[in-house]
Amino acid sequence: xxxxxxxxxxxxxxxxxxxxxxxxxxxxxxxxxxxxxxxxxxxxxxxxxxxxxxxxxxxxxxxxxxxxxxxxxxxxxxxxxxxxxxxxxxxxxxxxxxxxxxxxxxxxxxxxxxxxxxxxxxxxxxxxxxxxxxxxxxxxxxxxxxxxxxxxxxxxxxxxxxxxxxxxxxxxxxxxxxxxxxxxxxxxxxxxxxxxxxxxxxxxxxxxxxxxxxxxxxxxxxxxxxxxxxxxxxxxxxxxxxxxxxxxxxxxxxxxxxxxxxxxxxxxxxxxxxxxxxxxxxxxxxxxxxxxxxxxxxxxxxxxxxxxxxxxxx
Ligand SMILES: C[S@@+](CC[C@H](N)C(=O)[O-])C[C@H]1O[C@@H](n2cnc3c(N)ncnc32)[C@H](O)[C@@H]1O
Numbered sequence: 095x096x097x098x099x100x101x102x103x104x105x106x107x108x109x110x111x112x113x114x115x116x117x118x119x120x121x122x123x124x125x126x127x128x129x130x131x132x133x134x135x136x137x138x139x140x141x142x143x144x145x146x147x148x149x150x151x152x153x154x155x156x157x158x159x160x161x162x163x164x165x166x167x168x169x170x171x172x173x174x175x176x177x178x179x180x181x182x183x184x185x186x187x188x189x190x191x192x193x194x195x196x197x198x199x200x201x202x203x204x205x206x207x208x209x210x211x212x213x214x215x216x217x218x219x220x221x222x223x224x225x226x227x228x229x230x231x232x233x234x235x236x237x238x239x240x241x242x243x244x245x246x247x248x249x250x251x252x253x254x255x256x257x258x259x260x261x262x263x264x265x266x267x268x269x270x271x272x273x274x275x276x277x278x279x280x281x282x283x284x285x286x287x288x289x290x291x292x293x294x295x296x297x298x299x300x301x302x303x304x305x306x307x308x309x310x311x312x313x314x315x316x317x318x319x320x321x322x323x324x325x326x327x328x329x330x331x332x333x334x335x336x337x338x339x340x341x342x343x344x345x346x347x348x349x350x351x352x353x354x355x356x357x358x359x360x361x362x363x364x365x366x367x368x369x370x371x372x373x374x375x376x377x378x379x380x381x382x383x384x385x386x387x388x389x390x391x392x393x394x395x396x397x398x399x400x401x402x403x404x405x406x407x408x
Contacts, residue, residue, distance in 0.1 A: 099198040101128030102390040103330055106377050107191060110328045110397035113137045117188035120320075122175070122313055124150050124167060125197035127157050133191075140164050142184065146171045146221040146304075149199065171221070172313030179320060190317045191328040194310060194336050196220065196300070198389065208300060210275035210292045216268055218296075218303045227299040231274060232267040236260040246307070246335065247298030251282060255295055271296075297333065310336055314343045318368065321400040327369070328397045337376075340396055344371055348398065369398035 101107075107129060111119060113136040121130045124143040127150075133141050134157075141164065143154055154167025168178055172192075178184070200220065201208045207217030207227065216228035231239060240256035243249045258281045259268070268274050275292040282291040301307060317327045331337040347368040377395040384391045 097199070097202070099126035099128060100387045100389070101126075101132065102193065102387065102393045103377065103379055103383070103395045104128065104132055106395050107193075107328055107330065108132055108136055110372070110377075110395060111189040111191060111326050113139060114188065115139060118142070118185070120144070120187045120190040122172060122190060123193045124154050125193065126150070126199055127153055129191060129193060130154075130157060130165065134161055134164060138164075139188075141166075142187075143167045144170060144172075144175065144178070147197075147200065148222060150197070172309045172316065175313065175316040175320075179316075184320070186320050186322045187325055188322055189326045189328065190321060191330075192310075192313055192317075193330040194306075195332040204271075207271050208296075210271050210290060210296055213270055213272040216271055216274055218300045220304050225303060227274075227303050228268055230299060230302065231259050232263050242302045243295050243298045245298070246301040247294035247296075248335070249294035249298065254281060301335070307335060307339060310339050311343075314340065318347070318400075323400055323402055325400045326372075326397055327400070328395065330393055330395050332392050337394055344369065344396060344398055366402060368401060370401055372397045372399055 111133065113119070113133055115138040117137070118140040119133050119142070121133065121141055121143040124130055124145040127143070130141050130143045133139065141161075143157075143165070145151055145154065145167070146169070148169065151167055151169045157165055158167055168182070170178055196208055200206050202212075204212035204214030205217075207214045216226065216231065218227040219225075230242070234242075236256050236259075239259055240252045243255055244252035249255065255278055258277055259274075262268075262277055268277075275290070275296070278292040278295055279290070284291055314327075314329075321327060329340050331340055348371045349367060373396065377397075379390040379393055
């Protein structure tokens with residue numbers, strides 16, 4: 095078990111952000127602060143950071159003491175960003191970075207209930223509030239549980255798992271991660287060398303409990319409006335569902351607009367793309383990084399540059 099988080103694709107992220115003196119950056123996923131501190135050390139710049147996890151905020155407060163004039167941490171979700179920007183009079187950023195998903199601090203603490211590797215309460219809430227994973231498996235209808243596991247875990251055996259969950263909870267509700275993981279292992283079996291059979295179900299519950307996919311979309315919408323021209327948006331994703339959202343967002347904003355214009359009468363027609371895709375294939379970790387930090391293995395970094403001030407920004 096670790097009590098730290100090794101930042102993923104760190105030097106690639108720093109290059110992608112194009113960090114300069116006097117510029118302002120938003121690290122929207124503070125976590126252990128690895129990205130924020132590396133950005134602060136790279137230039138005489140300002141960094142604002144966000145996280146929804148109160149424990150990450152406590153770590154951010156320590157970094158505020160170290161860089162009192164250059165760093166500030168804010169508590170909230172990506173979907174709170176517009177509100178935070180309005181309340182705190184944020185100006186547009188020279189760069190925004192999202193390192194999606196969970197930190198090692200979260201996964202490796204049994205009491206947060208993210209991992210089937212440790213016995214802990216079946217929780218999985220990043221912000222420690224709202225519906226827990228235990229409430230989902232103990233109270234949702236079988237069909238809804240199956241749909242969550244299929245949609246957010248892409249688990250083909252979702253119906254069998256949901257049925258087993260609903261039958262088991264009649265005898266005794268689920269309270270721990272190990273309890274759910276061992277039921278899934280009993281139902282699906284475990285092949286030597288393959289990933290744990292509960293992996294996809296745990297991913298699905300985590301995504302659902304934290305509303306992660308809608309949050310990713312909210313974060314990207316914010317970045318679209320709150321980047322200066324030439325500002326960079328850097329994203330690091332960890333699974334295909336997240337990466338698909340980023341790719342769709344980038345594709346829609348890097349190609350010229352086709353078809354009917356949605357402009358109002360009198361507005362100037364424009365079919366200019368909003369972003370330039372600097373690495374259309376994305377950047378994956380090196381073999382060396384994967385060996386040193388196996389958690390980086392499924393990561394992919396994407397970087398786009400904001401091209402011009404659109405009419406929505408006037
Ligand atoms: C992978 S970690 C970031 C690690 C960080 N880059 C570092 O170097 O330490 C992701 C962090 O983003 C936070 N997070 C995930 N989704 C969020 C959301 N929708 N709003 C705010 N924070 C979120 C998590 O709580 C977690 O602390």
